[in-house]
Amino acid sequence: MAEIQxxxxxxxxxxxxxxxxxxxxxxxEGETIQKADPHVGLLHRAxxxxxxxxxxxxxxxxxxxxxxxxxxxxxxAYVMAIEKLLGVQVPERAQYIRVMFDEIxxxxxxxxxxxxxxxxxxxxxxxxxxxxxxxxxxxxxxAVSGTRMHATYYRPGGVYRDLPETxxxxxxxxxxxxxxxxxxxxxxxxxxxxxxxxxxxxxxGCVDEYETLLTDNRIWKQRTVNIGVVSPxxxxxxxxxxxxxxxxxxxxxxxxxxxxxxxxxMDFDIPVGLNGDCYDRYLVRVEEMRQSNRIIMQCIDWxxxxxGPVIADDHKITPPTRVEMKDDMESLIHHFxxxxxxxxxxxxxxxxxxxxxxxxxxxxxxxxxxxxxYRVKIRAPGFAxxxxxxxxxxxxxxxxVVAVIGTQDIVFGEVDR
Amino acid sequence: MSERYETLxxxxxxxxxEQMSRVPSSCGELTxxxxxxxLIEVATALRNxxxxxxxxxxxxxxxxxxxxxxxxxxxNDATDTGFSRGVQRGPVILDEADEFDGKRFAVVYHLLSLQxxxxxxxxxxxxxxxxxxxxxxxxxxxxxxxxxxxxxxxYGILFDGHPDLRRILTDYGFIGHPFRKDFPLMGNVxxxxxxxxGRVVYKPVSIEPRTLVPRVIRDDNRYAADLKDANDx
Numbered sequence: 165m166a167e168i169q170x171x172x173x174x175x176x177x178x179x180x181x182x183x184x185x186x187x188x189x190x191x192x193e194g195e196t197i198q199k200a201d202p203h204v205g206l207l208h209r210a211x212x213x214x215x216x217x218x219x220x221x222x223x224x225x226x227x228x229x230x231x232x233x234x235x236x237x238x239x240x241a242y243v244m245a246i247e248k249l250l251g252v253q254v255p256e257r258a259q260y261i262r263v264m265f266d267e268i269x270x271x272x273x274x275x276x277x278x279x280x281x282x283x284x285x286x287x288x289x290x291x292x293x294x295x296x297x298x299x300x301x302x303x304x305x306x307a308v309s310g311t312r313m314h315a316t317y318y319r320p321g322g323v324y325r326d327l328p329e330t331x332x333x334x335x336x337x338x339x340x341x342x343x344x345x346x347x348x349x350x351x352x353x354x355x356x357x358x359x360x361x362x363x364x365x366x367x368x369g370c371v372d373e374y375e376t377l378l379t380d381n382r383i384w385k386q387r388t389v390n391i392g393v394v395s396p397x398x399x400x401x402x403x404x405x406x407x408x409x410x411x412x413x414x415x416x417x418x419x420x421x422x423x424x425x426x427x428x429x430m431d432f433d434i435p436v437g438l439n440g441d442c443y444d445r446y447l448v449r450v451e452e453m454r455q456s457n458r459i460i461m462q463c464i465d466w467x468x469x470x471x472g473p474v475i476a477d478d479h480k481i482t483p484p485t486r487v488e489m490k491d492d493m494e495s496l497i498h499h500f501x502x503x504x505x506x507x508x509x510x511x512x513x514x515x516x517x518x519x520x521x522x523x524x525x526x527x528x529x530x531x532x533x534x535x536x537x538y539r540v541k542i543r544a545p546g547f548a549x550x551x552x553x554x555x556x557x558x559x560x561x562x563x564x565v566v567a568v569i570g571t572q573d574i575v576f577g578e579v580d581r
Numbered sequence: 582m583s584e585r586y587e588t589l590x591x592x593x594x595x596x597x598x599e600q601m602s603r604v605p606s607s608c609g610e611l612t613x614x615x616x617x618x619x620l621i622e623v624a625t626a627l628r629n630x631x632x633x634x635x636x637x638x639x640x641x642x643x644x645x646x647x648x649x650x651x652x653x654x655x656x657n658d659a660t661d662t663g664f665s666r667g668v669q670r671g672p673v674i675l676d677e678a679d680e681f682d683g684k685r686f687a688v689v690y691h692l693l694s695l696q697x698x699x700x701x702x703x704x705x706x707x708x709x710x711x712x713x714x715x716x717x718x719x720x721x722x723x724x725x726x727x728x729x730x731x732x733x734x735x736y737g738i739l740f741d742g743h744p745d746l747r748r749i750l751t752d753y754g755f756i757g758h759p760f761r762k763d764f765p766l767m768g769n770v771x772x773x774x775x776x777x778x779g780r781v782v783y784k785p786v787s788i789e790p791r792t793l794v795p796r797v798i799r800d801d802n803r804y805a806a807d808l809k810d811a812n813d814x
Contacts (some may be wrong), residue, residue: 221693
């Protein structure tokens with residue numbers, strides 16, 4: 165038999181399974197990985213430094229662009245860190261809206277993950293199924309904020325505006341018949357809440373479909389069971405969080421353990437894995453989608469019955485309404501000050517963490533009392549997960565690297581920042 | 582601050598005494614500053630002793646305190662000349678300086694205890710040495726590896742004992758440490774494709790630095806400690 169020598173192979177940065185711009189330098193013996201050295205930073209935009217050069221509110225939009233598949237959760241951590249420093253109270257309705265959109269975002273993220281992970285290891289159909297549901301959730305984003313992805317919807321003190329009473333509808337075009345148009349617009353006749361409710365009723369059935377395709381699928385199990393096993397001790401040692409930590413059997417979820425907003429009033433369960441392999445993390449994330457669905461339903465019920473303000477009434481921090489601005493001198497001054505200079509945040513430091521779909525997403529802000537943050541540090545869960553890549557793939561085959569990248573749910577917007 | 586955290590603070594005071602000094606916080610967070618020589622000893626104890634049990638290190642980040650608390654816009658006639666020309670930028674301090682201000686660079690550690698559900702923050706100033714240096718905590722929390730590489734890359738802080746201290750986020754062959762406050766926001770070089778040479782070349786940046794919104798610090802009485810108490814009482 166010919167002697168096989170170990171050699172070094174380059175994977176990425178433009179590889180379809182690299183989830184963006186990951187460059188991996190792999191040391192391979194035959195087809196077995198001995199060491200993986202991820203080279204990151206190809207998408208580094210110095211978000212933290214940019215945030216330090218802008219008034220607080222102008223950086224909310226940058227947060228969307230970190231993890232660009234779970235936009236509102238990123239914003240949430242950022243506005244929470246500012247609110248902690250300002251000591252501002254968020255109206256209850258805004259808290260429910262935030263929780264609802266955090267969970268919509270979680271489903272969005274997990275659908276993207278499931279589709280891409282499936283595609284990477286041979287389940288083509290998943291991608292099409294997942295994107296079908298993602299489209300509806302994107303419509304929710306659009307209805308509430310005007311954009312499908314980069315919402316900039318959360319603001320310090322609440323959310324930008326209340327939930328709309330109408331949904332945007334598909335327009336007539338020469339490519340669609342009247343019948344087709346009516347069918348597409350049928351679920352868009354009511355308010356946004358009606359639309360989300362209709363989605364929530366449909367969605368558990370969709371998850372069943374995904375599970376029918378994958379959970380007992382022999383090929384899926386061959387590709388994921390016992391791949392990338394992480395013990396609970398190692399997971400903690402390596403700074404894992406979110407589904408990566410829960411997949412290893414550690415019951416830790418910030419929504420339960422350090423509840424923020426109104427999560428303490430929500431009824432939901434935390435799925436935990438047993439073996440810490442890719443398959444368990446798959447099961448955890450799928451169950452999380454079902455639980456998110458439950459939370460959204462509870463929020464819808466509350467939001468229907470409890471109208472109210474959605475942003476704090478302190479015009480030193482939040483802008484006055486357009487109507488007030490037109491005939492009230494003080495409102496005009498507030499508006500002018502807020503959109504030119506911004507507001508000064510008292511000196512101090514705060515760390516706000518949310519249970520982001522990928523793990524613990526934290527924002528650490530140091531303020532020296534100015535209208536711009538002195539230092540913003542973004543604690544991205546994917547960064548810690550990717551640093552464990554070498555350990556997770558060691559001894560596995562080359563094809564398993566792709567499975568591990570998939571299971572880590574890597575998005576380079578947040579890893580590189 | 583909640584009672585649980587006060588209990589923790591008392592325990593920390595009993596165990597470490599003068600080694601750690603508590604920093605007051607306005608939003609109920611526990612922050613300690615400690616000397617860089619004590620870092621390893623304290624960190625090991627915080628991780629291993631059952632009463633503390635901080636088994637997770639969530640974040641390590643560098644901070645540059647060069648312009649802390651300084652106002653960019655102190656001129657009185659800036660409206661005559663426009664915003665960005667009225668802005669006063671901080672002095673440029675060359676990296677070749679023999680030594681830094683002892684309070685310039687700091688490393689901040691965010692710890693999390695899963696078993697007791699506590700968070701805390703440690704801050705270590707790197708002292709006057711150039712390059713700034715602290716001991717690495719990779720052996721205590723393995724997850725610190727990339728976070729320390731990042732702090733090295735962006736701030737030039739060396740971590741003594743780190744197994745693989747390479748740059749991580751910036752380009753191959755990058756010069757300087759971009760998150761230092763004396764590093765320009767625009768950077769120093771720009772890249773473009775040179776058709777004659779047939780490759781991508783580096784050139785000095787061609788854009789003038791501009792400040793769209795100057796950095797201002799307003800004395801806001803609502804946040805003044807003595808007045809705040811008076812209002813609440």
